[in-house]
Amino acid sequence: MLYEINEKAIRLESEGKKIIRLNLGDPDLATPDEIIEAAYASMKAGKTKYSSSYGENKLRQKLAELHGVKAENVVITPGSKWGVFATMYLMMKGGGNVIIPTPYWTAYDLIAKSLGAETKLLRTEMEDGWKVDLDKLERLIDKNTRMIILNNPNNPTSKVIDVQTLDGIVELANRKGVTILSDEVYGTISFVKTKSILEYDGEQTHILTTGFSKTFSMTGWRIGYIIANKQLVDKITKLNQITINNVPVFIQDAALKALELQKELAKKIKEEYEQRAKLASTTLTKAGFSFTKPEAPFYVFPKMSGLDSEKFTLELLDKGVAVAPGTSFGDYREHFRISLTAPRAEIKTALDKISEAVG
Amino acid sequence: MLYEINEKAIRLESEGKKIIRLNLGDPDLATPDEIIEAAYASMKAGKTKYSSSYGENKLRQKLAELHGVKAENVVITPGSKWGVFATMYLMMKGGGNVIIPTPYWTAYDLIAKSLGAETKLLRTEMEDGWKVDLDKLERLIDKNTRMIILNNPNNPTSKVIDVQTLDGIVELANRKGVTILSDEVYGTISFVKTKSILEYDGEQTHILTTGFSKTFSMTGWRIGYIIANKQLVDKITKLNQITINNVPVFIQDAALKALELQKELAKKIKEEYEQRAKLASTTLTKAGFSFTKPEAPFYVFPKMSGLDSEKFTLELLDKGVAVAPGTSFGDYREHFRISLTAPRAEIKTALDKISEAVG
Numbered sequence: 001m002l003y004e005i006n007e008k009a010i011r012l013e014s015e016g017k018k019i020i021r022l023n024l025g026d027p028d029l030a031t032p033d034e035i036i037e038a039a040y041a042s043m044k045a046g047k048t049k050y051s052s053s054y055g056e057n058k059l060r061q062k063l064a065e066l067h068g069v070k071a072e073n074v075v076i077t078p079g080s081k082w083g084v085f086a087t088m089y090l091m092m093k094g095g096g097n098v099i100i101p102t103p104y105w106t107a108y109d110l111i112a113k114s115l116g117a118e119t120k121l122l123r124t125e126m127e128d129g130w131k132v133d134l135d136k137l138e139r140l141i142d143k144n145t146r147m148i149i150l151n152n153p154n155n156p157t158s159k160v161i162d163v164q165t166l167d168g169i170v171e172l173a174n175r176k177g178v179t180i181l182s183d184e185v186y187g188t189i190s191f192v193k194t195k196s197i198l199e200y201d202g203e204q205t206h207i208l209t210t211g212f213s214k215t216f217s218m219t220g221w222r223i224g225y226i227i228a229n230k231q232l233v234d235k236i237t238k239l240n241q242i243t244i245n246n247v248p249v250f251i252q253d254a255a256l257k258a259l260e261l262q263k264e265l266a267k268k269i270k271e272e273y274e275q276r277a278k279l280a281s282t283t284l285t286k287a288g289f290s291f292t293k294p295e296a297p298f299y300v301f302p303k304m305s306g307l308d309s310e311k312f313t314l315e316l317l318d319k320g321v322a323v324a325p326g327t328s329f330g331d332y333r334e335h336f337r338i339s340l341t342a343p344r345a346e347i348k349t350a351l352d353k354i355s356e357a358v359g
Numbered sequence: 360m361l362y363e364i365n366e367k368a369i370r371l372e373s374e375g376k377k378i379i380r381l382n383l384g385d386p387d388l389a390t391p392d393e394i395i396e397a398a399y400a401s402m403k404a405g406k407t408k409y410s411s412s413y414g415e416n417k418l419r420q421k422l423a424e425l426h427g428v429k430a431e432n433v434v435i436t437p438g439s440k441w442g443v444f445a446t447m448y449l450m451m452k453g454g455g456n457v458i459i460p461t462p463y464w465t466a467y468d469l470i471a472k473s474l475g476a477e478t479k480l481l482r483t484e485m486e487d488g489w490k491v492d493l494d495k496l497e498r499l500i501d502k503n504t505r506m507i508i509l510n511n512p513n514n515p516t517s518k519v520i521d522v523q524t525l526d527g528i529v530e531l532a533n534r535k536g537v538t539i540l541s542d543e544v545y546g547t548i549s550f551v552k553t554k555s556i557l558e559y560d561g562e563q564t565h566i567l568t569t570g571f572s573k574t575f576s577m578t579g580w581r582i583g584y585i586i587a588n589k590q591l592v593d594k595i596t597k598l599n600q601i602t603i604n605n606v607p608v609f610i611q612d613a614a615l616k617a618l619e620l621q622k623e624l625a626k627k628i629k630e631e632y633e634q635r636a637k638l639a640s641t642t643l644t645k646a647g648f649s650f651t652k653p654e655a656p657f658y659v660f661p662k663m664s665g666l667d668s669e670k671f672t673l674e675l676l677d678k679g680v681a682v683a684p685g686t687s688f689g690d691y692r693e694h695f696r697i698s699l700t701a702p703r704a705e706i707k708t709a710l711d712k713i714s715e716a717v718g
Contacts, residue, residue, distance in 0.1 A: 007413075014416065044395060057373070085601060111601045219408055222605070243440065243444045248610070
């Protein structure tokens with residue numbers, strides 16, 4: 001119901017209604033001017049032609065350096081979501097199942113369903129700090145399990161997987177011969193140290209998908225990348241050739257400029273979102289919600305006993321606040337997700353309306 | 360082998376070799392400044408966020424007007440190739456077969472194979488003016504046939520389907536309940552009148568896929584669109600939601616600007632490519648090749664008895680000219696495809712090298 005709410009919010013806005021949009025992970029901060037200027041300069045220089053389905057060499061090289069891999073392990077994608085789709089499209093062919101801890105990002109499950117893959121959901125609970133239970137995980141893995149999807153930091157909980165648990169998951173996956181697809185799109189801006197899947201065996205066994213959207217406020221630019229072994233990178237490139245062909249080169253040039261600004265921007269974003277998370281925590285606690293403290297941008301995933309979050313979300317939308325019901329992230333009817341992706345004043349207004357709505 | 364040649368050409372160029380690139384349908388003309396400025400203005404105005412997976416309303420509305428359909432029948436895609444992939448992904452699920460007249464654009468067959476769909480190739484011959492034989496087509500259709508793909512004008516022959524044949528194909532498809540996917544990406548710039556699939560029953564039964572690449576020299580921008588019935592448009596939008604999400608809004612704004620320039624640009628492109636086609640025809644005839652006269656940009660598909668076009672193409676690439684072997688378009692070993700997508704002087708040099716190579 002996540003996308004339905006978004007399309008409805010867009011429609012209400014086009015009818016002139018004011019909606020505070022806290023339903024998507026789309027930062028309110030503008031894309032920095034330097035990045036826009038880099039795209040413009042690139043267009044003017046004629047970088048408007050077809051290009052390699054691997055992505056531009058300069059960008060692949062730079063990303064390889066940053067992650068300590070080779071350029072041949074990097075392929076540029078139109079967003080990190082394409083990374084998830086492409087990887088699952090290639091790995092889940094002819095059946096098999098994928099294990100997804102919940103709450104999860106909606107797209108994982110929708111992609112699996114679209115591809116006809118079986119999903120095995122591994123429920124985690126707020127009361128356990130959203131921790132994956134390794135014994136439960138081991139029992140879920142069978143001979144048809146091809147993949148485990150981790151989202152670290154997690155959307156919608158903004159929880160980072162603790163190192164001990166992550167070590168345990170990787171050890172188990174290696175022992176069972178299952179590939180981990182690690183979506184780390186919030187990794188560079190998390191408030192706490194986040195261990196990357198690449199810290200285990202580089203790009204050899206497991207797969208990293210991530211993107212520029214969150215760190216650089218470039219959601220609408222649609223650029224991300226995958227780091228994986230060369231064989232998979234080659235296969236994804238072949239899929240790119242018959243689908244999207246290439247990410248526009250001027251967008252890749254903009255992304256290359258963005259990487260120069262990474263440290264500065266990541267710091268700024270972290271600071272702003274820690275403030276927003278504090279603001280939200282105070283108000284939500286006062287209103288009687290429970291939740292785990294956000295360890296990364298952009299989300300809080302509060303719970304209230306007895307809440308019907310779908311009904312709640314639709315009613316709230318009519319009052320001018322868009323959030324996402326917990327049911328969009330698995331079987332979490334008593335939760336809903338707030339994206340703190342608006343200026344603080346708007347967040348405050350929205351939080352007050354949320355508090356009233358349950359008051 | 361089309362993509363391999365392209366990647367090899369890119370590699371040779373990065374090693375400092377001069378390659379005349381006549382292997383892709385990528386016009387040498389630059390994207391017009393007005394279009395670039397429109398993209399820039401849009402970025403500066405903050406159109407850098409996630410947006411609707413249907414595409415922007417203004418652009419859908421404008422395209423609907425141009426094609427005489429409703430906005431709800433239009434969905435914006437990252438290139439016309441995405442239109443082909445998305446349509447086949449949705450319609451070929453669970454098997455079935457697709458009929459593709461040959462010579463065909465490589466991507467159709469690669470997409471079908473990737474999706475596990477059966478392809479039934481319908482061979483046409485240069486000697487028959489590349490005409491589809493309706494009796495052969497009827498015999499190919501069986502109860503599992505879901506789709507016929509037409510490419511009108513055709514890549515690689517630059518032949519436009521004559522009205523009588525097209526009428527016959529549509530009548531047959533309607534009678535048998537088979538959907539036509541009509542790729543008309545060269546339609547607005549063809550040298551002769553080209554009947555669109557939409558002239559039959561609008562968007563109700565069949566599907567149009569096309570894009571901005573060829574008419575507006577926007578190949579690298581990755582923007583196209585599908586016109587189809589609302590149900591399919593809704594399904595493609597759902598697929599967009601779990602894959603590419605949306606075409607960047609600033610690119611859609613650039614495309615909207617491009618439509619204002621359509622008449623003027625289409626005229627300019629037609630005139631230039633008719634000149635190039637004449638130049639090529641003269642030289643190729645002199646060198647002993649046979650071919651049908653191009654009726655649209657950008658291609659000529661010459662034949663020489665006994666030619667091994669794969670060998671020929673690779674040898675030619677080492678001499679600094681990239682073209683595509685006939686085998687990339689079906690079982691046409693004695694043909695190769697020249698894209699007239701370089702300045703005339705370069706085309707002349709390339710044609711001379713081609714003539715020498717068979718001399």
